[in-house]
Each structure stands twice: as structure tokens, then as C-alpha cells.
Amino acid sequence: MTDAGQRRPDRPSIVLTRMDRQKLLRLLQDLPTTSVDTDCLLREEIDRADMISDTAAWCSAVRLGCEVTFVELGTPHLCRGRLVLPDETRTAHCISVLSPIGTALIGLGPGQSIHWTERGRERSLAVLEVRAS
Numbered sequence: 361m362t363d364a365g366q367r368r369p370d371r372p373s374i375v376l377t378r379m380d381r382q383k384l385l386r387l388l389q390d391l392p393t394t395s396v397d398t399d400c401l402l403r404e405e406i407d408r409a410d411m412i413s414d415t416a417a418w419c420s421a422v423r424l425g426c427e428v429t430f431v432e433l434g435t436p437h438l439c440r441g442r443l444v445l446p447d448e449t450r451t452a453h454c455i456s457v458l459s460p461i462g463t464a465l466i467g468l469g470p471g472q473s474i475h476w477t478e479r480g481r482e483r484s485l486a487v488l489e490v491r492a493s
Contacts (some may be wrong), residue, residue, distance in 0.1 A: 362424065368458060369475075370475070371408070371474060371475075372468065372471075372472045372473065372474055373468070374405065374409045374410070374421070374466065374467025374468055375409055375410045375411070375416075375420070375421045375467050376406065376409040376410075376411060376412070376413045376421075376423070376466070376467050377411070377412055377413065377414045377416065377423055378408060378411055378414055379414045380423050380424050380466075381406060381409070381411065381423065383424060383445065383454055384402065384406055384457065384466075385406065385456055386435050387402075387445060387446070387457070388402060388406075389403035391458075392474050398423055400457060401460075401463050401476075402457070402458065402463050402466075405463060405466055405467065409466075409467050411492060418490065418491065418492035419470070419489075419490050419491060419492075420469055421468065421469045421489070422443055422465045422467060422468050422469075422487060422490050423443070423466070423467075424443055424444065424445065424457065424466075425442065425443065425444065425492075425493055426442065426490055426492060427441070427442050427490070427491045427492070427493045428438065428440070428441060428442075428443060428455075428465055428487060428489070428490050428491075429487075429488045429489040429490075430465065430485050430486060430487045430488055431485065431486050431487060431488060432461075432483065432484070432485045433473065433484040433486060435482070438488070439481075440453060441453045441454060442455065442493050443454040443462055443465055443466065443483075444455055444457065446458050456487060460476070460478050460483070461485065464476060464483075464485055464487070465487065466484065468487045469487065469489055469490065470487055470488060470489055471486075471487065471488075472486070472487050473485060473487070
């Protein structure tokens, strides 16, 4: 994931279920035009993802509705949350898929990390665990 218009060949491979892909594409269709950066980043992730079965093991990759434990590299803190659509962020520990971290997490598996630039700042995270919620 990089700032809009900048592609990086070193991004990790990611996977999406067909159901999540459909939900994310529908979400992008409904976004206001003011969300261009988010739209572009999430669309890039959707476009580069390999498809897996909707019945694939929940622990194999971060998908909508799953619980994920990750570390933002460069910080000593473990983070935990549930990846959700923006209208489902009403409870604590929910991470919107439209947030920079949510977009970075989608499709990653345990042990994978991703690096991106957000508003000129380098960021990276590594997924430690994925569980069904």
C-alpha cells in the first residue's frame, strides 16, 4: 500500500474471499467522491488479491469480521481488533476497512507484514494471529 499513484513491487501477496471482494467493491461504489485516497488504496488491494473460497479457514487471512492481532512495527504495542465495514465500527476494538490500518490488514496472513506511506510517513505492520470472531 502506498500513496496514490505510487506502486511498490515489494507488497506481500494477499487473498480475499469472493464474498469480501463483493462487499468491498459495493462499499467503494457507495463512497463519496471526497474519499479518493481511501478509494484508490483499497481498490489497489482488491485488484491485486488472489481469490480464495468463502469457506477457507478463518485463520488463513484477515477478512471482514475476523479478529486480528498485529503489531505496528516501530512500536512496542500489540494491537487487537475486529476488521469491519465502516458502519459496523460502533463497538470498541473495531477497525474500519477504510482506515489506513484496515486497508493494510485486509488479506494478510499470520507472519506477513506490509509497508506503506501515509501522508509522507512510512508505516508498517505485521500480522501475528487471525481468528474467527
